Amino acid sequence: MDASGLKEKAEAWLQADPDAATVAELRDVLARGDLADLADRFAGDLEFGTAGLRGVLGAGPNRMNRAVVRRTTAGLARYLKATVPDVTTRGVVVCRDGRRLSAELAEDTACVLAAEGIPAHVFPSLAPTPLAAFATLHLNAAAGVMVTASHNPPEYNGYKVYWGNGAQIIPPHDKGIADFISRVEPANQVELLSPTEAHARGLWRDVPDSLGEAYLDAILKLRVHGRGSESLSIVYTAMHGVGGVWMERALERAGFRNVHPVAEQHQPDGAFPTVRFPNPEEPGAMDLSLATAERVKADLVLANDPDADRLAVMVRDGSGKLRMLTGNEVGVLLGHYVLVQGPTRRSKSHVVTTIVSSTQLGDIARELGIAYDEVLTGFKWIANRAVEREKQDGTQFVFGYEEALGYCVGTVTRDKDGVGAALVFADLAAWCESRGKTVLGYLEEIQRRFGLYVSAQRNFTFPGAEGAQVIGRIMEGFRRSVPSRVGELPVRTVLDYKKGERLPPSNVLAYELEGGGRVTARPSGTEPKIKYYFELKETLATGEPVQAARARGEARLQKLIDAFIALARERGQPEVGT
Template identity: 45%
Template structure:
């Protein structure tokens, strides 16, 4: 079938007047049709994510209804579910998110599946919590997280409250491909609309986190035009903390993200307004637009995800008990967490990138009390384990506030705690090389070159081990990842991004602190700069 024929067939079934009009205007543009119909968004462990628009290579109502129908087919075929199939659906405030959520509810309901729909745009961790709280078979979150305004996405959670992993993603993808015309799918309209009780239940779960007893802390906060603001403010009040001062220009949800070029707290400039508001405050905290990530600044500087990860780890371990405790992180995060685990005598797991894998770390006898990934994702728990089986930017913000208040009561700051860790474990400094491409083949070509000719040294450090995870490694599932261990304790991990057209390299150097921490930091900064340049050359992009 030609692209034009596919476009005509799409027009016949598309229920959205906006995308029908867009596509009708492109029917005589072969290049535009090839872009939209020559490929399709692939459903994977990250679900779907892409630019809004008409055609299978875009996020739109047809794509979403097909995804919902595929999920319904898989749920109906399973005989290992704890209860009759049911799904809870959440959504953020991006363009079309509410429409996509309602379309999903209608398709799932038409397939005979019980559906719970969130009452309004809410953070992703509320949806992840709701899956287990309601005893659902699966969950859907309509969000593109911190992607540009033109994007939207579709995450799927399973009955354990965690995002799906292989081979379930492949099973759902196959079922989606088998879906026919969406205008012929049965639809239901009897889904259950949830009320504010689901938010209050989530807040009660956060009150059980290891927050400590101190509450004297001043905070500037931004939700970056996302859906985290109202829930975070309620969470702080619920748990007895002073409600943070919010960046007024970014306080309300806005799908156009007018004050930032890229709504990701890691991007240059995204935190400028929050940092300005927080000049005379103990902390600056930001959530990304769906509030599953948490960024932190203290003492006038942004902390890296690995720095916050190490601080939260020790805080959680000081406030929990039990030899069955587990802490987990990913292969691209700092190696510091493994040393902290050894110091506290708890179990440690290292997983593939993504919280879907962190939640599967360890064994059945382990009690996960803490997991994190360097990309500002933290899953904090207490003696009962973790309430949200995914990264939770609101729970993390609360715990950081408790940690900072505890330090403040002793006349100290988070920067003082970082210095303590550097002296105890060595200064673990991390950085990234991230290359965005327009042609995805450039990424596969770069990975192929590295596999064919692995580097013998990087920035003057010998490569002591070169691990290719393509066929699995040391108990980890197969993944398109290359890892190089360097003389002197450094490490480089290279992988394609799972959600964006980027090739990423994660760098780490470890510097013993024998004099001042400033001297060690200067050494680490120099080593990272050299390593960044060397890795960039090796990538060839």
């Protein structure tokens, strides 16, 4: 688009933008004549999909702002009225985290819903994402909206949508909502009721404190050991997010008396002053947790991301050094724990993971005779598959996880729950302590029986519209030129999930390798990244130290990674990329 076309689009946006702050921001961009900035802001509309909306805050249709959220909410409301006959009775949950503009976006959401005649069940203060998922079920709402950008950097925000079954939306609802959004009038013409008027008409309903109490009671029942610990030393970080008060209350009620919050990160702060990227997986994000743990000599470190739907864990190894568990290790530990030590009926138990997570949970489930499913990446697929099988087969969902630190124990929520999962992991650690074992000792028991799986992920970021084209070229390059081997390992099976043969169509490629390894490539659904996932299996010899088998497996894994990255370079991946 040429300069005159960009300026024309910008002027049209200014006429319809109801927010003085973003109007001033866009006028400044125009005054500076920054055509590259304008081109990115007006490259298209921020796409509404199964993850809802997520993007950088700012003016323009390709940004998160009040204009976009008002139109999105009007489209959501009209879709609900067209598809859910009792939506005006059941209402919609509205929840927010502590990010910049979250309060305004949540208020706009509630006010637009009210103007459409739909009651908004509004959390009166900050709350974690698991509470929004829980409330949608607990209040029998027709849908739920959570204003959050989860673990993204501070310049981001987002808009996550739950369906009435408590799970995030999947097709056809995402496309149906997007279609209704496309027909919504300009943002400054979208009708809103003021909070005062919405309250007066009974269309703004504050979520009561009793709902939070019900959530805490429910996750406390997920524990297996159930005895807490006076001695187990736990460090916890909320990562400047909204999980702190909930995690403290849960651990205290569970009988954990030796808990040490990371003080610098405990209060909500959307600027995330101590971390550039508030994701426990990112380098440096856990430094303050590590320092606190060494100071108090903690046995266990638990970390939530800012909206508390993810969980990271650090434990002591044999030398006394703290080690971060991988998402797959946490998933296998929690899955094995609730399946083998828990009270559930195995004949009806059901566990679910994703096509980019470790295959080990599936191997455990098959040996134990437990129903198992692999689904596409994203917890929406895990939750909806659990609901589907419960209806079809009468199974009891007991655990699901994705390697990106997302875990769900039981059916308290139909989404990943970093608070509930952290409580169950603390319970697991206390159980290990009661047996005179460490968490890593328990993991070794599992590995000696089911094999040692080593896994890794490599991400490459290519921002902006040009970056999306780069990522597209890489994926299509692999489709045009299919590798017969990755390094020394022959490719046994190629799975192109874009064809929709085993699962709904998705832009994912997987290579199953001789000997049980797997490599998977996929563009991120929420960030400008392409992600590669790697896994190999090692069998421990009788009496072999687990460290020796791990070192052997990780050396093989690094060769696999290097070989695949070389293949990606041959297929269009630039040498640069963070």
